[in-house]
Amino acid sequence: MLKHLKVKKVNKTIDFYFDFSSPYGYFSSELIDELAVRCDCRVNWRPYLMGVAMKVTGRQPLVQFPMINNYSARDLARVARFHGIGFSQPSEFPVASVAACRAFYWLNETQGADRAKQLARQILRAYFIEDKNISQAPVIIDIAAQSGIAVTDISDALQDPEVKLKVREVTDRAIERQVFGSPFFIVDDEPFWGHDRLGHLEAWIKAERW
Amino acid sequence: MLKHLKVKKVNKTIDFYFDFSSPYGYFSSELIDELAVRCDCRVNWRPYLMGVAMKVTGRQPLVQFPMINNYSARDLARVARFHGIGFSQPSEFPVASVAACRAFYWLNETQGADRAKQLARQILRAYFIEDKNISQAPVIIDIAAQSGIAVTDISDALQDPEVKLKVREVTDRAIERQVFGSPFFIVDDEPFWGHDRLGHLEAWIKAERW
Numbered sequence: 001m002l003k004h005l006k007v008k009k010v011n012k013t014i015d016f017y018f019d020f021s022s023p024y025g026y027f028s029s030e031l032i033d034e035l036a037v038r039c040d041c042r043v044n045w046r047p048y049l050m051g052v053a054m055k056v057t058g059r060q061p062l063v064q065f066p067m068i069n070n071y072s073a074r075d076l077a078r079v080a081r082f083h084g085i086g087f088s089q090p091s092e093f094p095v096a097s098v099a100a101c102r103a104f105y106w107l108n109e110t111q112g113a114d115r116a117k118q119l120a121r122q123i124l125r126a127y128f129i130e131d132k133n134i135s136q137a138p139v140i141i142d143i144a145a146q147s148g149i150a151v152t153d154i155s156d157a158l159q160d161p162e163v164k165l166k167v168r169e170v171t172d173r174a175i176e177r178q179v180f181g182s183p184f185f186i187v188d189d190e191p192f193w194g195h196d197r198l199g200h201l202e203a204w205i206k207a208e209r210w
Numbered sequence: 211m212l213k214h215l216k217v218k219k220v221n222k223t224i225d226f227y228f229d230f231s232s233p234y235g236y237f238s239s240e241l242i243d244e245l246a247v248r249c250d251c252r253v254n255w256r257p258y259l260m261g262v263a264m265k266v267t268g269r270q271p272l273v274q275f276p277m278i279n280n281y282s283a284r285d286l287a288r289v290a291r292f293h294g295i296g297f298s299q300p301s302e303f304p305v306a307s308v309a310a311c312r313a314f315y316w317l318n319e320t321q322g323a324d325r326a327k328q329l330a331r332q333i334l335r336a337y338f339i340e341d342k343n344i345s346q347a348p349v350i351i352d353i354a355a356q357s358g359i360a361v362t363d364i365s366d367a368l369q370d371p372e373v374k375l376k377v378r379e380v381t382d383r384a385i386e387r388q389v390f391g392s393p394f395f396i397v398d399d400e401p402f403w404g405h406d407r408l409g410h411l412e413a414w415i416k417a418e419r420w
Contacts (some may be wrong), residue, residue, distance in 0.1 A: 009328060057275045065267045067390045073399055081420055178277045191281055196406035200292060210291055 006013035011203060013042045013184040016176055019050035020097035020134060022182035023076050023087070024195035026124045029183075030085045035198060039185070039205040044091060045117050047101050048174045048181045049167065057180050079195070095127075099158055103140050106157035106167045107149075122147055131141045221416060223252045225396040229260035230307035230344060232295070232392035233286050234405035239393075240295045245408060247359045249415040251397070255327050257311050258384045259377065260392045261304075267390050289405070296339045303344035305337075308377060313350050315376045316367035317359075329407055334355060353402055 018025030080087035230367030
């Protein structure tokens with residue numbers, strides 16, 4: 001092979017797992033695009049049903065524990081202010097995210113990743129800024145409709161057995177890959193758990209490990 | 211009051227809570243002094259018995275959960291490498307930290323905070339670098355002896371009812387203050403949980419909140 005030939009570097013891809021009802025997942029969703037630009041990476045958005053993973057690990061949401069619940073509310077507001085991200089603690093929390101996941105993967109399959117990502121952002125902001133209960137199918141349908149998707153299309157999609165199967169498959173695959181939290185990132189088969197690991201994720205990619 | 215008179219700024223104090231058997235507490239112990247210099251702060255080292263707090267909150271160590279255990283081992287090694295801190299996963303983990311706490315507070319009361327901090331570092335490094343089981347009183351006595359403390363003094367101290375009471379009091383006070391993890395920092399009555407909140411702690415002090 002001729003050394004003077006420049007080999008185009010293959011950009012890395014970050015698999016970005018999150019649950020639509022996870023506030024730290026939401027924070028990361030607001031920051032991951034800029035990180036990707038800085039790292040010259042692509043991001044593969046992988047919403048999944050973290051509740052299924054939590055059943056496997058036997059872990060319970062931290063909000064169920066006394067003291068931690070108080071701290072958590074404080075930390076969430078503080079992290080949001082730190083990054084300048086809009087945030088208001090939803091009235092219903094956590095909520096089922098299966099409808100949001102179905103909408104995402106249906107759009108992902110039919111109109112591509114960019115369009116699905118755009119809808120994901122709208123759903124996350126509806127929940128974490130506007131306090132809309134995204135566990136309800138009509139709320140998801142309304143959000144989709146606002147971004148120009150026909151109500152009949154999205155309504156059908158939420159009931160589509162293939163879409164339902166896709167969400168189960170993504171979640172099963174996540175658990176197979178030992179994904180158990182939100183956000184959860186994988187790059188180079190290296191796992192990073194938590195919004196507070198974004199810095200390490202970035203350093204890892206830039207340093208080519210360490 | 212005359213405006214041209216310079217009022218000496220009172221340096222803030224960070225209360226630094228940790229458990230001697232907590233690896234992230236150990237990492238923070240290796241970094242907190244430099245942070246304090248950057249922030250012009252003092253640090254009040256407050257080892258305590260996190261196990262008591264975990265009983266109150268009902269929380270269990272993450273290492274007990276499948277998948278998370280694997281991730282945790284990887285993350286610990288990675289964080290240590292990131293900061294250039296020596297680390298080797300102890301064979302026995304977690305262990306009771308009551309003997310280490312007693313040694314700390316006895317020295318703190320009799321020879322002052324700096325000397326106690328020095329011993330704390332030696333104990334943490336013995337556990338997390340040299341794999342010595344610091345739950346055992348003879349191990350603590352040996353570490354103390356190596357730093358010039360008479361064996362009879364430290365042996366007596368570990369059995370001293372007043373020292374035992376002090377450790378219970380510090381732990382009770384920590385729980386009263388809603389401390390439940392390790393490391394756990396409080397400054398300006400603002401709580402920061404976790405090694406990964408050191409950056410926010412520093413920003414908070416430098417920015418005078420945000």
